[in-house]
Amino acid sequence: MRPSGILLIRYALKKFDTCELVLYARSIDKIPNDLKSNPTVTAIQGQLTDKDALAKAMNGADIVLSALGPGPSHPYNTPLANAYLDIIDIMRQQGINRLICLGTPSIQDPTDGFSFVVSLMRNVVAIAARPAYKDLVAIGNTVRTQGADLEWTIVRVPILTNQESESVVAGYVGDGRTNMWLSRAGYAKFVIDEIEKKDWVRKAPLICTA
Numbered sequence: 688m689r690p691s692g693i694l695l696i697r698y699a700l701k702k703f704d705t706c707e708l709v710l711y712a713r714s715i716d717k718i719p720n721d722l723k724s725n726p727t728v729t730a731i732q733g734q735l736t737d738k739d740a741l742a743k744a745m746n747g748a749d750i751v752l753s754a755l756g757p758g759p760s761h762p763y764n765t766p767l768a769n770a771y772l773d774i775i776d777i778m779r780q781q782g783i784n785r786l787i788c789l790g791t792p793s794i795q796d797p798t799d800g801f802s803f804v805v806s807l808m809r810n811v812v813a814i815a816a817r818p819a820y821k822d823l824v825a826i827g828n829t830v831r832t833q834g835a836d837l838e839w840t841i842v843r844v845p846i847l848t849n850q851e852s853e854s855v856v857a858g859y860v861g862d863g864r865t866n867m868w869l870s871r872a873g874y875a876k877f878v879i880d881e882i883e884k885k886d887w888v889r890k891a892p893l894i895c896t897a
Contacts, residue, residue: 688717691789691847692754694875696722699752702879711744735770742777750882751778753788755826757819768825775834786834787878790841792860793820794827796891800861808867827891841891842878844869854897857887866895 688710699708700722708728712718715730723730733740735755745751751774755767771788778786792805793812813820830839850870855877858864877894881887 688712688714689754689756690849691871691874693719693722694871695752695754695878696728698875698879700725700727703882709744709748711741735766735773738773738777741770741773742781745774745777745781745783748781748783750785750787751783752878752882753786756789756791757816757822761816761819761822763818763821765822765825767822768829771826771829772833775829775837778834778837784838785882786830786837786839787881788826788830788839788841790827790843790891791823792843792845792893793823794841794843794891795824796843796859796893798859798890799893800859802861804867805860838885838888840881840887840889842874842881842887843891843893844874845893845895847871847874848896850896852896855894856897857892857894860893865893869895 696708696710706727710718710728710730711733712730713734715723715732718730722728731740731744733744755770757767793809827841830841845867846869848868848870851872852870853872853876855869855873856864857877873896874894
C-alpha cells in the first residue's frame with residue numbers, strides 16, 4: 688500500500704474515530720501493524736479482478752474511498768478502469784452512493800483552462816508512460832459515464848511531495864490558483880474532509896498545496 692493510501696487511513700481514523708474502516712489491498716503485509724491491529728479496522732486481501740472479494744469488502748459500507756493509481760510497468764489493458772466497472776456495479780447492488788477516487792491532470796475536465804506546464808506534463812506522460820496514461824483517462828471516462836448516477840468525486844493530484852502542509856487549494860487547470868505540487872498530507876485531509884463537505888460532488892477538482 689502506497690504512502691498516500693496509508694495517510695488516507697490515518698486521517699480517516701483521526702476524524703471518524705468511531706467508524707469502521709475496511710481496507711482492501713493486494714498485500715495486507717504492506718499495511719502498518721498499528722493500523723491492522725486497530726479494533727475499528729478490518730483488512731481484506733484481494734486482487735482488483737476478484738469481484739467476490741471486492742463485494743465482501745464493500746458490504747455494509749457507506750462510502751468508497753479509492754487511492755488506486757498506476758505503478759511501474761503498468762499493463763496495457765486498463766486494469767484500474769476495469770476495476771472501477773466492478774466497483775461501481777457492486778456499489779449499485781449494495782446501495783452505496785458515494786465514491787471519492789484518485790486521479791491526475793491526465794484526466795481532463797471541461798472546466799479546465801490552458802496551462803503550458805500541465806499540457807507539457809500530460810504529453811510527456813502520454814508518450815513515456817502510455818499504458819498508465821491510457822488507464823487514467825479511462826478511469827475518468829468510466830466514473831463519469833458508468834457512475835453518472837452516483838455522488839462521485841475525482842480528486843486530481845499533481846506531483847506529490849512529503850511536505851507536512853495540510854493546506855490545499857482546489858480548482859481547475861489554468862485557473863491561476865492551482866500549481867503542480869501537493870503534499871500527501873494535504874491530499875489525505877482534503878479527501879476525508881470532502882466526505883462531509885460534499886463541495887465537489889460530480890466534479891473533478893485539481894488540488895495543490897496552498
